[in-house]
Amino acid sequence: MITIISENIIEEQKQQEFITIVKQMIEKSRKEDGCISYTLHQNTQNPLYYCIIEQWENEQAISQHNNTEHFKTLVPQMKKCRIEQKQANHFRIMDI
Template identity: 35%
Template structure:
């Protein structure tokens, strides 16, 4: 199993715009083969921080996701709304 934690700090006033873009992203991605979970979280103390926590059956499923039409179309739009981003990809040990 692969877990992805993708954290973004959004430009002031742009977080809700990013959430609107994520709406389609989440709906499409949850239907992908190999997607176990795909959830967007908002920081309780800083409303401009959004974190996507994903679970995938395999690296191959994650790679297929990154090459999907909705990913390649929506993620560049979301990226323009961020001040910074951090991405960590984990593999299950236990």
């Protein structure tokens, strides 16, 4: 399983727009083969700081996700709401 954590700082006046776009992404992505989890989190100390946390079965599922029509349409819309993207990292769960 692979976890993606995408950290974003959103313009204050564009928060609701961002949430609406991410909601669409979540609804569509959760229906994809290989999607285990797809959630949006808001920082408790900084309400402009959001993390999208995705869990996928494997790299192939991520690649297929990145080539979907909704990904290609919604990601550019999300970017327009950002002040900056802090990071987008991929992690493998350690089986220890």
